[in-house]
Amino acid sequence: MTRPDARPRRLRLPDGRTLAYQLYGASEGRPLYYFHGFPGSRLQAALHHEQALAADVCLVAPDRPGFGWSDYQAGRSILGWAEDVAFMADTLGHRRFGVLGVSCGGPYALACAHRLGQRLDYVGLLAGMGPMDIPELRTTQLPALKLMFGLARVHPRLASPLLALDSLLFRHNPERAVKALAGLLAEPDRLLLAAAPEAAGDFAAFLAEAYRQGIRGACTEAALIASPRPFALEDIRAAVHLYQSGLDRHVPAAMGRHLQARLPHANLRLYPQEGHLSIVINQFPQVLADFSHSKQNEAA
Numbered sequence: 488m489t490r491p492d493a494r495p496r497r498l499r500l501p502d503g504r505t506l507a508y509q510l511y512g513a514s515e516g517r518p519l520y521y522f523h524g525f526p527g528s529r530l531q532a533a534l535h536h537e538q539a540l541a542a543d544v545c546l547v548a549p550d551r552p553g554f555g556w557s558d559y560q561a562g563r564s565i566l567g568w569a570e571d572v573a574f575m576a577d578t579l580g581h582r583r584f585g586v587l588g589v590s591c592g593g594p595y596a597l598a599c600a601h602r603l604g605q606r607l608d609y610v611g612l613l614a615g616m617g618p619m620d621i622p623e624l625r626t627t628q629l630p631a632l633k634l635m636f637g638l639a640r641v642h643p644r645l646a647s648p649l650l651a652l653d654s655l656l657f658r659h660n661p662e663r664a665v666k667a668l669a670g671l672l673a674e675p676d677r678l679l680l681a682a683a684p685e686a687a688g689d690f691a692a693f694l695a696e697a698y699r700q701g702i703r704g705a706c707t708e709a710a711l712i713a714s715p716r717p718f719a720l721e722d723i724r725a726a727v728h729l730y731q732s733g734l735d736r737h738v739p740a741a742m743g744r745h746l747q748a749r750l751p752h753a754n755l756r757l758y759p760q761e762g763h764l765s766i767v768i769n770q771f772p773q774v775l776a777d778f779s780h781s782k783q784n785e786a787a
Contacts, residue, residue, distance in 0.1 A: 495556045507556035508549035512539025518584040521548040522592030526697035526705050528555040535771050542775045553704015554697050568595045569602035585609030591616045601718045604725040609781040611728040614766050617742025620715045627739045639709035646709045654698035661691035673734040673762035720749040727753045728777050732761035
């Protein structure tokens, strides 16, 4: 297995910020913009490098502001991310492209669908986080996540003690931190981490990279994810592919059903026996198949 270069590429945005990103898969292939989870970084897309390479797909994986090597952005918004992505796509010469939001990357993919729908030939949410301000969608969510996002909704700084502990664990001993995380996960996730040490190492690496600059970016993001979305799901006209696991303790299945009911053009694939991490690994081939099919539809 080839290991992609982990060194970031850098893009200077119109406001002077630096946006860091990496390309995985086929560098000249069809572009699919990959939005990492929370906490996360561009390195998460390395999990899919070989599969994307075989499918002739280029995964464009940026660090969101304050994560990895991307500059922190005060006062940023979920919809503002679409502007960064549009500038990046223009700079890289991608007139049309797809977007995939993994876990908490999901709201950012929907923001792009809302703002950039005419440029997108595919929108996917892989274990994509639904609205966090609707309590009935979170009844089966991990208590620690309920607490952290609840605090962040009141004020970003209130989540800082929990995020500081998470940062300390992942920056100093990421392998041990992944083992501790496994104890909170559903059985499919625990089995995956035990059976695939290399994947567990990749998870540790991208989570550690998330805190390269500390926790300021994570605190800001936690508040954004916890707050009501700045757009109506019903206004998104693009087709959205939803990949939802049945045993997910981070993104409960109720969120996938909620998104399906409110997005005008949604296709929900439900995997009853998958967890939050296992679906990201096991169902990525389906993401690539749907992305490929969207190209055929465009050509037709």
